[in-house]
Amino acid sequence: MRPIELQVEDLSIYFGGLSAVEGVSFYIKKGQIVGLIGPNGAGKTTIFNLLTGVYAPTRGDIYLEDKSLLRYKTYQRCQMGLARTFQNIRLFKDLSVIDNVKTAMNRQMHYSLISGVFRGPGFRKEEREISHRAHELLEVMGLDGFAHDYARNLPYGQQRKLEIARALAAKPRVLLLDEPAAGMNPTETQELLATVKMIRDKFEVSVLLIEHDMNFVMDICEYIFVLDYGRIISSGEPAEVRNDPRVIEAYLGGDALEEEDA
């Protein structure tokens, strides 16, 4: 049995009177790739925002290993091992590709301000190490050739990869991917599939991903939680979930089966 890395218990949040997420519980085991799927507006991104501390839950708790995250701020949760990417890419567009990666390594450097301004030995040593690691990450993601370009000038697919590289730079235990395949063509999606698996093995992270693309989710995830109207309506291995009538209903609508492309 692999130990549980991230656990969510009875997580709920209300905006005004509206419950966006209601009594959600799930867990991710170490090294697992877990999918969180559901139709538009089901509350998937809200759950990411709750995990990372952008929102405070109305009720419930979040544990990373055995530690409750609720009293930690967003930046601390990142340092503790939760790093994410964004559905609508949020790179630092006016920074170079490599600087984007280095920003996420900020906490791994310890040289003093004085050393930074006067370029003391501590500064040079740490900056060299960080540069080395950043280049390694870029190489893994196939971005090393772009290291000194502005992030804004990368093609869309590469920007998505850079987001993953930047999240990895924070040395996460759990990597949160928000619709990583959005806007990608089938070839790119296949590539991404291989990349995510490779990352899981190479960096020994657990992955929680939100996705619309059902095929992608079915191919990559070992376990899936299905969300609808803020509640978990089904969970299990891909094959089980695929055939669960509740899931089919949530995705295709109760009696509106003509919306099959939804």
Added chain:
Amino acid sequence: MYYVTQILNGLGSGSIYALVALGYSMVYGVVKLINFAHGDIIMVGGYTIFVLLGMNAPLWLAVAGSIGFCAVAGVVIERVAYHRLLNNDAPRIALLITAIGVSIFLQNLAQLIFGTNQKPIPKMFTLPAIRVGGMNVSNTLLNIVVALLMMAGLQLLVNTTKIGKAMRATSEDAGAATLMGINTNSVILFTFAVGSALAAVGAVLYSNTYMQIKPMMGGMLGLKAFVAAVFGGIGSIPGAMLGALILGLAESLSVVLGQSAWMDAVVFALLILILLFKPAGLLGQHMKEKV
């Protein structure tokens, strides 16, 4: 020769504007706040020097004390006046009004403590005389050199160090920066501290150059430094420097032309011109409003 000394004079006073403009620009760059109280920090720095020298403190202590005190003052102002507004995404106008309020508060506090009259500052630095056209320009040169060094240091800090990267990341997308493990609150505090420390360096040069200070001195000085920052392209470090030097030159040029009464008008006319023809400033990047 007269022209050379006037140009040097212009660059000398421009350097003091530059040190204040750098802080304006930096704070704007990171939190998009026009910190109108920033000009008054130079006044705070001036009075700190006045008090410390009055207590017979050695010169180095007066200088260091002023820089340290201003850095702390900048942090306190951020914490007390702006912090909640920034964290709750208050509208820009609320921040702006608060900044003006802080400015008025500082000016009146100084009047309350020290009285409304100007205070003399004893001669601070005795430098070997460098004569150009019969005029000793060593103080002017000191101003220019110090301002250039500060700008270069700041440029290095922002572009190559980890805190610099954190500042640039916070500037672009504070939300994403916290999610990448950057404590944006401390980055903002740091920005205020550095900006205010630079203003204090400006205060040291100002006190040394003009040898007097008064509670309202930050008003016009701050306004002109703000004009300089906008002129050079707010958010840009070399831009702030360039804008301030051009402003200083424009002032001394109006003196050369015998129109010193029009000095301030020239400065603001320049602002209007740049806003008409290159609203982003000389070295500013095209402004893109976030949707």
